[in-house]
Amino acid sequence: MGKFTVTRNDFQIHINAPVDDVYQMLQRSSSSWPWKSQWHQDLASGERLFMVKGHFLKDNAAAAECEIIHSAEGGAVIQVAGSRGNLMENIGGNVFNVGVARFQKKVMEQLEKSLREM
Numbered sequence: 001m002g003k004f005t006v007t008r009n010d011f012q013i014h015i016n017a018p019v020d021d022v023y024q025m026l027q028r029s030s031s032s033w034p035w036k037s038q039w040h041q042d043l044a045s046g047e048r049l050f051m052v053k054g055h056f057l058k059d060n061a062a063a064a065e066c067e068i069i070h071s072a073e074g075g076a077v078i079q080v081a082g083s084r085g086n087l088m089e090n091i092g093g094n095v096f097n098v099g100v101a102r103f104q105k106k107v108m109e110q111l112e113k114s115l116r117e118m
Helices: 018-031 087-089 099-118
Strands: 006-007 014-016 036-039 046-054 061-070 076-083
Touching: 006 099, 014 099, 018 036, 018 046, 018 061, 018 076, 018 099, 046 099, 061 099, 076 099
Parallel strands: none
Antiparallel strands: 006 014, 014 076, 036 046, 046 061, 061 076
C-alpha cells in the first residue's frame, strides 16, 4: 500500500488514505492490541465504525468508539470517543472520568502507532 502521512490532534487522527484502506489496516493490526475490538459494518455514508474495549483500573471497564470518516482533503479522519462501557453505565458504576480519558488516549496512541507502522 505504501507509506501514508499520519497526523494527530486532540482526539482525531488524519491519514491520507481512503476510509476502507484505513479500516482494513487497523483491523489487520488489531490482533496485537492489548484490548478486544468489535468491527462493525459500513455506516450509510460509507464511513466505518469500530469499538475497542478494555480496562483502566483493576475492575473498571472502558470503551472507545472509533469512527473513520471522510476527510475534506480526500483522506480519512479517525475520531475516538471514550466511554465507561455499556455494562458499567447500565449498572450505574462509579467510574472515574480520568480513567476513561486515559483509556481513550491509550487507544489513540495505539491507532497512531499502528498506522505509522504501515
